[in-house]
Amino acid sequence: MNLLDKLKLLFGARAGGDPNALWLYVKCARCGAPLAVRVDLRNELSVDYDNGGYVLHKEMMDGKCFTLMHARVRFDNRRSIVEQTVEKGAFITREEYEAMTNSKIPNPNN
Ligand SMILES: [Zn+2]
Known part of the structure; x- marks a missing residue:
């Protein structure tokens, strides 16, 4: 499996619901x-003049130790993810998220 396939798996929860909604799942590196x-996807992406496509900067704070994480995600012109990094955290899959929170996400796009 190449990196792109893994990314598609990570962010495969885009089908159905709002096509402009994208969910990022991360875990805090500290706790x-x-x-x-x-x-x-309509309002939060910025045009990436340096590399083409779009770029997203997202800050998020976990509710346990209140670490502020900063995600940076690059998209191509079709808004498919091509690169992603997160400071002070790590990306996880939706399945991992559900397992860690012991919950099912009924409709991940709402
Ligand atoms: Zn934490």
Whole structure:
């Protein structure tokens, strides 16, 4: 499996619901608390003049140790993710998030 396939898996929760909603799942590097953050693809992406496509900067704070994490995600012109990094945290899959929070997300896009 190449990196792009892994990214598609990570962010595969885009089908159905609002097509402009994207969920990012991360966990805090310090305490391991999982976090789900909704991104509005219409309003939150900026044009990336340096690299082409779009870029998203997202700050999020976990509710346990209140570490502020800063995610940076790059998208191509079709708004598919091409690169992602998060400071003070790590990306996890939706399945991992559900397992860690012991919950099912009924409709991940709302
Ligand atoms: Zn934390």
